[in-house]
Amino acid sequence: MEKMTDEKDSILSLIKSPYVLGFIKKYKLSYIIGIAFLVLIDYLQTIIPMSIGRVIDGLEKNNITLNGIQRELIIIIALALVIIIGRIMWRLLIFGAARKIERDIRDDLFAHLEKLSQRYFNNHKTGEIMAYVTNDLESVRQAMGMGTMMIFDVATLLFFTLYNMATQINVSLTVAAVIPLVFIALVTAKIGPKLFRRFADRQEAFSKISDFVQEDLSGIKVVKAFVQQQEEILAFEQVSKNYFKVNMSLMKLHAAMNPFMSGIAGIAMAVALSYGGYITVSGVISVGNFVTFLQFLGMLVWPMMAIGMAVNVMTMGSASLKRIESVLKEEVEIKDADNVKNPENFEGSIKFSNLSYKYPNTDTYALENISFEIKKGETLGIVGRTGSGKTTLVNLLLRLYNVDKNSIFVSGTDIMELPLKSLRENIGYVPQDNFLFSETIKNNIDFSDGSLSMETVENFADFACVHDNIVEFKEGYETIVGERGVTLSGGQKQRVSIARALIKDPEILILDDSVSAVDTDTEEKILNNLRKQRADKTNIIIAHRISTIQQANHIIVIDEGKLIEQGTHEQLIANNGLYNSLYQKQLLEKMIDEEA
Secondary structure, three states, rough: OHHHHHHHHOOHHHHHOOOHHHHHHHHHHHHHHHHHHHHHHHHHHHHHHHHHHHHHHHHHHHHOOOHHHHHHHHHHHHHHHHHHHHEEEHHHHHHHHHHHHHHHHHHHHHHHHHHHOHHHHHHOOOOHHHHHHHHHHHHHHHHHHHHHHHHHHHHHHHHHHHHHHHHOOOOHHHHHOOHHHHHHHHHHHHHHHHHHHHHHHHHHHHHHHHHHHHHHHHHHHHHHOOOOHHHHHHHHHHHEEEEHHHHHHHHHHHHHHHHHHOOOOOOOOHHHHHHHHHHHHOOOOOHHHHHHHHHHHHHHHHHHHHHHHHHHHHHHHHHHHHHHHHHHHHOOOOOOOOOOOOOOOOOOOEEEEEEEEEOOHHHHHHHHHEEEEEOOOOOEEEOOOOOOOOOOHHHHHOOOOOOOOEEEEEEOHHHHHHHHHHHHHHHEOOOOOOOOOOOOOHHHHOOOOOOHHHHHHHHHHHHOOOOOHHHHHOOEEEEEEEEHHOOOOOOEEEEHHHHHHOOOOOOOOEOOOOOOOHHHHHHHEEEEEEHHHHHOOEEEOOOOOHHHHHOOOEEEEEEOOOOEEEHHHHHHHHHHOOHEEEEEEHHHHHHHHHHO
16 A cells, blocks of 8 residues: 555655645745746757857858857857856755755754654654754755756756757757657656655665664663674664665666666767758758757757656655655644633642543553642652652653643643643753753753853852862863763762752752762752752652652652552651651661661
């Protein structure tokens, strides 16, 4: 079924796309003026052979003067100058419009990717997405620029050249020389669908090779630690071999098309020389007309070859546009409802009411019947075994996934009725992976418009107990942290991430196992600072260490997606349940470490 669908795809699908048509309308003036220049230049090019033919006939018949030759020479030079200027103009206009369309599609693509849910990024790898904004977008630009130019250039140059050949030279000679063009049309119609499929395969292979390299280099520490370099090289060779294979498959078609076009041009020239020479000797046409005809025929070589090139470019652009549009058509799942309303006072209270949640395409509940409440100014501690659903809980609070109505309330309003912007502006979040950008430490902490003062940045870095580490760096706060913060230690990344969240001064702060990489003394300082500076704000702390959350106003224990215990530290110890078991185990581990 997929194969049949591919075969029905046409190069015309590119310009028929409503999405692309919108851009063509937007830049129609550039295209219209550029195409007008192109048509004019193609017309002027056909005048030059006629001028040369007149000079040759005049010399043969000895009825042309030196002034006549000079006049024709001036005409040719003037035409050449106009052609040069015209070619510059249509290149600037047509190719410039294509560049603008490329820019606009790239902006649309990035903006749409920013809106897509976490589910999309879970199912599509980074390398695949990068292929869309690089190779695929380049192919679309080529189609909208070079492809558009070739289509109009072929059509107009063929028309003017064939018209002059038939009306000014000889109809029968024109028909004889142009018959091979029929074979070009037949071959391109046959090869077009194959080009589409093979180019789509090549783009898919490029996505895989891009993703492999990106993922392998991101995890290079793990690769080296497990001495897997040779295995990864062998795995890459397989991916690279597949990319080579699909490229060669595509190149075989390309390699066959251009020689075929040149062969057809050679046949046409042979026909013209034999039959044209015969009718010239017979006196049907003059020598000047014969030379003019050969020049016209030479001018037809480019359109004949450009037919195949245009098919290639437009087919590849059509295949790439189909891939890009598949992303743009992805539904934005996490969006504001029609009945959104801003709360009059976003005061940070949170209520979970019988919340149950399954991840997309799964049958198992990640969370089931979760109910608890946090008042403004309280600190909630969340504890549980690995994989119990703690992070899922805060992801739902951030609305990274949609939930059922009336299951989560923030500031007394159903979270599904809150504007996403308002909700997330009032939440500061420090995730487990502590992602940092390849930027300066200052810009990572001031992750906004960069308008905060250096003093403010330093104060919050000090609040997160990382200021002293930063000033020890040679470049201080201007230190570039490298990709994903690779130049910082785990504890430093955590504390920079904490400073970034705190600088928002959010009504709700979420720390998802965010002090696990720091020592207990530093952890205690950070928690004391939180208690002092955020006494009137809501805080949620997820932790594995009981010591991190034992002073929270309210603690919940999650196990296998269910809330099995809740209360204060003292109440949970008295319950003698999972919480107490974890607490006693950690106390024992601490005693063993101290004795060691």
